[in-house]
Amino acid sequence: MTTPNRDQVVSLLGEIQDPELHRGLNELHMVRNLSVEGSKVTVTVALTVPNSASRPYYLEVIPAKIRNAFPHTKVDVDFVVLSEDERLALSESMRKDSPSPMAGSDSKTRVIAIGSGKGGVGKSTTAVNLAASLAKGGYSVGLLDADVWGFSVPRMLGIYEKPSVLGDLIVPPEMFGVKVVSIGLFTSEENPVMWRGPMLHKALQQFLEDVHWGDPDYLLLDLPPGTGDVAMSIAQFIPGAAMITVTTPQAVAEKVAQRAAFMAEKTGLKPTGVIENMSYFTCDHGTRYELFGRGGGETLAQRLRVPLLGQIPMDPNLMEFADKGAPIVLQAPDSAVAQAYDLCAKELVNLLQPKPKAKKRISLPLGGN
Ligand SMILES: Nc1ncnc2c1ncn2[C@@H]1O[C@H](COP(=O)(O)OP(=O)(O)O)[C@@H](O)[C@H]1O
Ligand SMILES: [Mg+2]
Incomplete structure (x- = not known):
């Protein structure tokens, strides 16, 4: 022995x-x-x-x-x-060799904001599934829920624990290989915050600088709907961050999304791609219905001179998965929606290669392997 x-x-x-x-x-x-x-x-x-x-x-x-x-x-x-002193010392040492994603040219991280003109078009669904799909593909991924008033990312990923705080450094919880921070992790859905102006700006700065993101390949930001303060603050912290605009196929939605995208561009975000959501519904007999019209994604992509990354069909299961805290790309990877999101993630990687080269996620030694 x-x-x-x-x-x-x-x-x-x-x-x-x-x-x-x-x-x-x-x-x-x-x-x-x-x-x-x-x-x-x-x-x-x-x-x-x-x-x-x-x-x-x-x-x-x-x-x-x-x-x-x-x-x-x-x-x-x-x-x-x-002890409190040891925690502070640890947070100092982690901060030193792990610059925040906004630290500038030496950061590896591609920051990608997901925006739309209005709520309910599937922005958060898209952010969560793209993040999970990128993580599935071996990339290290952070997801910042910047929809401070209408946060939904924690519920969609089934995260309910508060992040650990090390001195003044927030350690984000990780789910499905995605590190997540949301104001929803610090407050309850019944107790929304009323942040505006400088407070909001400061909070976003904290979420970018005081969170131990660990320089991931991609940091996705789920923006609130519209053309507001959040996009402006983000653009100020991370000039030139990429922006993916989510729209539904109908012409009116496309117009609203377009306004939001142009506004974001003015503030310093870079329109990079369009994702059309709720593009069509396929019934059990295989007939395809375009319930919300057609062409919105394509038109918007042309107007913004960016590629249409993909069209996501409607799937009633999506809401159920979101309520269970399980991204469809992981729970039903063969579904049409999951495959459409996987394709979008691939397109995104083609457009924005991780800097300087893909860094593989370190797998934890579970089970003693
Ligand atoms: N492709 C889709 N098929 C079916 N339901 C969807 C689809 N995309 C989003 N939903 C549902 O629509 C609602 C709004 O989506 P959400 O991602 O929260 O939008 P937003 O973040 O833009 O407000 C959610 O209940 C979500 O489950
Ligand atoms: Mg949302």
């Missing part, structure tokens, strides 16, 4: 990443005590907060990892919690 030595255990622990901070345990200096006596290993891990989501993860992953290499070991994991 082989028993591990201390160095072997240290090296195994080094392969484990903190699920919230996305850094190696050793690199974070989170292993506070380690005892290796024959086949008995005891590991003490530091948590950022007492009820950290990392706790159940470590309880499962650390024994699995060690026993995978040394099957007869008995592994105990216990925890300590970082």
Whole structure:
């Protein structure tokens, strides 16, 4: 029977990443005590907060990892919690080597705002599914719900936990490989915020600068409907950020979307593509109905001189999936809607390659592999 030595255990622990901070345990200096006596290993891990989501993860992953290499070991994991000073020091060190996406030319991140003229056209549905599709494709993705008045991203992704706060750094929860921040994670749907003007500007700045996004390949922003302050603030923080406009096929909707896109362009966002949503409905017998007219997406794309990235059909299941907190691109990947979104994501990647080259997501060592 082989028993591990201390160095072997240290090296195994080094392969484990903190699920919230996305850094190696050793690199974070989170292993506070380690005892290796024959086949008995005891590991003490530091948590950022007492009820950290990392706790159940470590309880499962650390024994699995060690026993995978040394099957007869008995592994105990216990925890300590970082002091306020230690948390601050950690947030400082993470801030230092992880510039915010708006830090400028040295940032890898492509920032893409998803906008529309009016509400209810499927902006959030599009933002969530594009994000999930990009993550599925191996890209690291952040999603900022900038619809501060009508936030819906947390519910659509089934995220209800508050983000951890490390000193003054917000650590975004991650779902389906997408890091998410929304004002909805700090407040309840019944208690909307009434932010305007400078407060709103400051809040958006905080969401961009004080969130540990970790320089993802793509950061998608779900904008509120219309032509307002949010787009203007975003453009100020990230000049030249790309903008995808979502419209439905009818002419009136296209006109409203066009106004919003031109306004956004004036403020400094760069129209990059159009997605037409609710393009058609296919009944059980295979007949295709264009319930909301046709051509809106194509016309808008021509007016803005950008490509039409895709046309998303109607699917009654979409609402159900959204209410369950499950993006359709993951839950029903073979559905026509999912395939249309996957295609849009591919087109988007073709248009905006990650800078400087695709960075693959680091997969967590689940199950001790
Ligand atoms: N292609 C579609 N087929 C069926 N329902 C859709 C489709 N796109 C969006 N919806 C539904 O329409 C409603 C509005 O979508 P949402 O993404 O919240 O719009 P917005 O963010 O533009 O206000 C939601 O209930 C959503 O589930
Ligand atoms: Mg929305």
